[in-house]
Amino acid sequence: MTNRSAFDRVSPVVGRPPLVVVFVAVLIIALGELGGAVLSQLRPAAARWAAARVAANPGPHGLTGSAEYDETIRDQAVFATEAGLSFFHTHAEGTGLVLFFASTLVASVARRRVVRGTLYTLLTLGALFPLGYLVYSFAVLRFGRETGVEFAETWVLTPLGSAAILGLLGLAVSLARRGRR
Amino acid sequence: MDTWGDTWGDTWRLPPRAVLLAAVLLLVAAELGGASMSRYKLELARWARTGMLAHPDVHGLVGVRDVDERALDEALFRFDTGLRLFHMHAEGMALVVVATTTVAATLARTAVPRRTLIVLLTVGGVGYPLGYLIWSALIPSYGVERSKAIAEWLVWIPFGGATIVALLWLAALTAVRMVRR
Numbered sequence: 001m002t003n004r005s006a007f008d009r010v011s012p013v014v015g016r017p018p019l020v021v022v023f024v025a026v027l028i029i030a031l032g033e034l035g036g037a038v039l040s041q042l043r044p045a046a047a048r049w050a051a052a053r054v055a056a057n058p059g060p061h062g063l064t065g066s067a068e069y070d071e072t073i074r075d076q077a078v079f080a081t082e083a084g085l086s087f088f089h090t091h092a093e094g095t096g097l098v099l100f101f102a103s104t105l106v107a108s109v110a111r112r113r114v115v116r117g118t119l120y121t122l123l124t125l126g127a128l129f130p131l132g133y134l135v136y137s138f139a140v141l142r143f144g145r146e147t148g149v150e151f152a153e154t155w156v157l158t159p160l161g162s163a164a165i166l167g168l169l170g171l172a173v174s175l176a177r178r179g180r181r
Numbered sequence: 182m183d184t185w186g187d188t189w190g191d192t193w194r195l196p197p198r199a200v201l202l203a204a205v206l207l208l209v210a211a212e213l214g215g216a217s218m219s220r221y222k223l224e225l226a227r228w229a230r231t232g233m234l235a236h237p238d239v240h241g242l243v244g245v246r247d248v249d250e251r252a253l254d255e256a257l258f259r260f261d262t263g264l265r266l267f268h269m270h271a272e273g274m275a276l277v278v279v280a281t282t283t284v285a286a287t288l289a290r291t292a293v294p295r296r297t298l299i300v301l302l303t304v305g306g307v308g309y310p311l312g313y314l315i316w317s318a319l320i321p322s323y324g325v326e327r328s329k330a331i332a333e334w335l336v337w338i339p340f341g342g343a344t345i346v347a348l349l350w351l352a353a354l355t356a357v358r359m360v361r362r
Binding site: 013014015016019020022023025026027029030033034036037040093094096097100101104107 | 190191192193273276277280281284287288337341342344345348349351352355356358359362
């Protein structure tokens with residue numbers, strides 16, 4: 001019998017999550033890297049394309065025909081589009097890693113199959129969160145800045161972000177319960 | 182069968198120790214970089230400014246204080262940005278190296294592809310962030326754009342390219358394993 005505390009116990013092995021989860025994690029990291037490279041090489045072309053999309057879609061952007069006002073609106077929309085693409089790059093690198101490490105912990109500590117399945121699902125959905133920033137970029141150009149941002153937040157960023165939070169909370173609960181045994 | 186929650190008992194294999202050492206050293210460099218940027222901010226800015234004043238042609242300095250100060254401020258801002266990007270990318274890429282080489286070590290069954298993947302992921306991941314450091318270091322002597330082009334061709338494209346190719350290969354390999362199982 002030992003008197004070691006929960007913090008002294010170590011496991012000899014670290015579990016591996018299902019291949020679907022591993023695939024999504026690697027793919028999201030790869031897309032994040034690719035997005036960064038594309039953004040760095042094609043930034044001027046992307047800004048020109050975004051400005052052209054705003055000009056071709058004057059209604060949702062509230063363009064009035066006044067050159068000075070329209071230019072401000074166009075600049076704001078192009079800035080929001082570029083910010084969305086940049087956020088995609090940074091978040092994809094992060095959430096891919098979060099999925100890898102968090103799902104590895106799930107595979108190592110969650111003993112019940114239903115719990116593991118639920119946590120894998122939530123964490124994998126959460127890792128797709130950066131795709132919301134791609135939607136954000138395109139929605140801003142399609143619907144205008146305010147409506148586009150709201151669309152991406154309501155339909156993509158909030159649901160996927162909530163899945164990530166719930167998955168991580170579930171993992172924390174699993175770890176806490178495991179520690180008490 | 183490898184579906185949600187059915188992998189209890191499957192474990193990760195550790196990548197070679199040299200890979201883990203490289204990733205940890207990159208993490209250390211990132212932390213040191215962040216700390217140095219904060220601790221030696223003034224000294225670094227002074228060093229860069231002295232270097233820029235020693236190369237007036239490169240920075241378009243004309244001897245008129247108002248014009249020169251604006252050019253110097255812009256170059257100093259880029260110098261600082263390069264250091265910050267090194268700090269951030271080095272932290273992120275070190276974790277990417279640990280995660281992705283673990284996947285490669287576990288899922289790539291034959292030796293040659295496994296070694297190739299691990300080398301590409303490690304060399305690419307560790308080398309890429311150093312490009313930001315090189316960019317910053319070269320700015321005083323070569324100017325913002327020329328040093329960016331040097332860093333791009335010497336570091337970002339070869340090392341970033343290696344990482345992207347390896348990540349896409351790893352994603353494809355994981356997908357094939359997933360389908361075959």
